[in-house]
Amino acid sequence: IPDAIIQGTHLVDEKVGTALDLFKNKPVGLLTWMKRGKVIKEYTKKIHELISIEVIPENVERYGSVPVSPKTAKEIGVTLIGCDVGKNGSDLEKLSKIGGEVYEKYGLDTLFAIVDMVCAIMVTRLVKVALDENLVTERTAIGLTGRAAITGCKPRLILSQIKELGIFDSPEEHIAFIDDGLARGAAVMARCMNSLGTPKNPLGGSRGGKCVLRERMKLQGGNMDEKEMKKMTTQETQVKRSSS
Template identity: 55%
Template sequence: MISMQLKPLSRLLGPKPHIADSPYLSLVPKTGSPGMSAKIDLSTTSYYVVASVEMGNTTTKCILTATNLETGKTYLLNKTVKMSRDVRPPKEGEKVFGKTLDGKKLTRESVGELVRQTLEEAHKAAGLTISQDLNFVVRSTGVVAGFDKPEDVGSFILALADGCITAGVPPKNMTPAMNKDNLNPPRLRKFSQLDKVYFDGAVASVLPPMGSSGVEIVANEMEGELATAGIKEAAKWAGVDFRNPVCSIDFGTTLKGRMTNDLAPYSRTIGNFCGLAGAVPDAIVRGSGLVDSEFGNVLDITTKERPGLLAEIMNSKGIEEHAKWAHEMVQIDVVPDERRWWGSVPVNPKAARNNGVTLIGCEVGENGKDLPKLNEVGASLIKKYNVNTMLATLDLVSAMIAERLLKKALENNLISSKTTIGITGRAGITGDKPALILQKVTEMGIFDSPNDHLVFCDDGLARGAAVMARCMNSYGTPKNPLGGLRGGKCILGARMKLQNKDKKTEA
């Protein structure tokens, strides 16, 4: 049973959700930049600058972050966002290797060009140079709809690399260093633990799930990995201890995230989310006549309009009726063994099950084919109400998806009263969604203090890129750890012991 009642006034008077919001930091690079009012010089600080380059179904981003390696806190430098639908069409002779969820065809050359432009614009806006000020780049993609199997994402990552290299990123800034002496710039080497521990695949003390023979079990696994790590970093700003066991949900256009257990020093991924997320509200707004019926999305509206409490109070019955109507078409379940795709995402549920991982997916029809039917919900909302009521309905639709995902995870023993839940992505943190989700988590009765076990943040994936870059080069902060168990201590000693044991076993 899915709870429907909005209770807008109770949310207004109740506890506020924990929303992590990293401050922006202005830096003066060693090359200088006219007109900047910044007071920090990169060449003399302990900041580690990372670019997260990501092309999703809806947006293509380059988000620059700077992590203070003394404190472990990450700041935003710049966020440059483009619409993925604006990628140029394939040229004659170019090989199409995939497409977005909306059907935009992609080639290695067209993706590389879009990535290069985005990367260059981000650095220019921040007053930085790619060749001298950027320390590391992490690439990822949420575009998985046009692939046949999870492993095909590798081709996309290569296309992203092309864009980075043509923009001037040295290849060494995209791979982990072998030892401290290879780390650049030299002034940051003192913060690395590479002389004590090496990168063994665990990001923020979570091991990724892999199928038999190294086959990935879900195409956007890396995005789920980055989002989980990013929420761990963001939670530091909100005062929430988001360490294992955790449940992360990334509501981008497609759904990703994972559930971990409470093993130490590394937890295991015991569950993965996959399928559709922001694509659901996008399909609703495409029936409103306010956006392009083929490539439009919620972002086209929210840049001009915002839902409000008044819309909920005045039209709460209509909001609930339309949200329920939408959810009659939304299926949330454990992915059956015979499925190769779920909500457009290539999956390998049999390999997942063989490795102790449960796949939970969000679907609309078979492989998203019934998404256009949601257009009718948007058309009805605009005809009977207005754009603010439609946006308020989308908030409830997303909150109900979160509730159903969490209930399914609870049914399968993937979360418990020890778990901390983290939400990121445009369809999970905007508008009134955090308050609605907090309300529903409270009603589920999992936690004595629900607000202490729930955190929201923007750009979880980009934050996770900064965390992954640090993990690859062992830039840990033992005094303010991201890894380990909730309420526990740093796991550096336990990692050293484990890796030394592995070396002896191999010998």
């Protein structure tokens, strides 16, 4: 969606150009927000009238630009929430026209401010749908990754929008902004998988047992005595018996 908006400026490739091509890694200044506040709100509303965010219907095989299988997801207890513009992106060109109009009238800073606000409200709408589906509670943690969530003024705007929902007392403690969720998640998983098992036998692991990374670090650092080792081994044996 941000890319489609920016493509309307004709400053990037009209088919494969991205918002990142023009972003200078500098948030829009306060003066733009104050001076163009009304314009930003008007165009943000106009853009969101074209955006659908909902639980994906069961009778579709594609939603937006993503192949989906809602029936399979339902069978395994997963709720799919999708975002689309028109039908399978059919109205993305309308976003480009709006982007071009804003750029011609108000310039690039105002356009990027609108993109930031559009993305922040997209997150809010998504969370609202999740709330309606009873998927979010006051103990939920929300992770946001990628340029559509972490560049420009988006983190600040997202925190502000989520706070208005009244779900969390301190949104900052429940929302994480990650530069690359896939890469960092893979790194954490690799570290975790390499640390499965008992402190005495690090590879393998026991189903139902707790994470042993802390104990393994103590063992490898020479800080675990025989008494602790015996206790951990006994606990793991009990877990194996109860799960067998």
